[in-house]
Amino acid sequence: MSGYDQFNRPAFHAAERNLIQKTFIVLNPAMLPDGLSQAQYMDICLAMLRCADAVYMLAGWEESAGARAEYALAQKLALKVFFQDEKDVNNG
Numbered sequence: 001m002s003g004y005d006q007f008n009r010p011a012f013h014a015a016e017r018n019l020i021q022k023t024f025i026v027l028n029p030a031m032l033p034d035g036l037s038q039a040q041y042m043d044i045c046l047a048m049l050r051c052a053d054a055v056y057m058l059a060g061w062e063e064s065a066g067a068r069a070e071y072a073l074a075q076k077l078a079l080k081v082f083f084q085d086e087k088d089v090n091n092g
Contacts, residue, residue, distance in 0.1 A: 011058055015084065019056060027052060042066055049073055054080035 012030030019026050027048045032041060045066065049055060055074040061067035061083075074081050 008058070015056060015058060024054075038066075042069065045070060046073055049079070050077065052079060054082060056082045057084060059084045 007030070009030045012028055016026045016028045016030075029041070029045045029048065032044060036044075046069070049070055050073075052074075055070060057067065057071060061071065071081065
């Protein structure tokens with residue numbers, strides 16, 4: 001999220017709305033408050049991921065060290081990984 005205007009929250013919230021319409025329960029890291037350290041955000045986000053059945057990677061996730069860490073943990077936990085630019089969740 002760092003490095004993006006508004007921490008990319010608009011993209012996170014748009015993806016959340018899309019997934020909720022498809023009846024997924026969404027744990028959205030963009031709902032976290034401002035003011036925490038990067039380490040604190042990652043602690044929370046990785047804990048959220050450990051509670052999940054799947055992870056949804058926004059376009060451009062490869063540019064984020066945090067998203068790459070989340071992806072690595074998702075693979076380690078054998079979670080289903082969806083990508084914003086694929087059809088699985090987005091279009092069918």
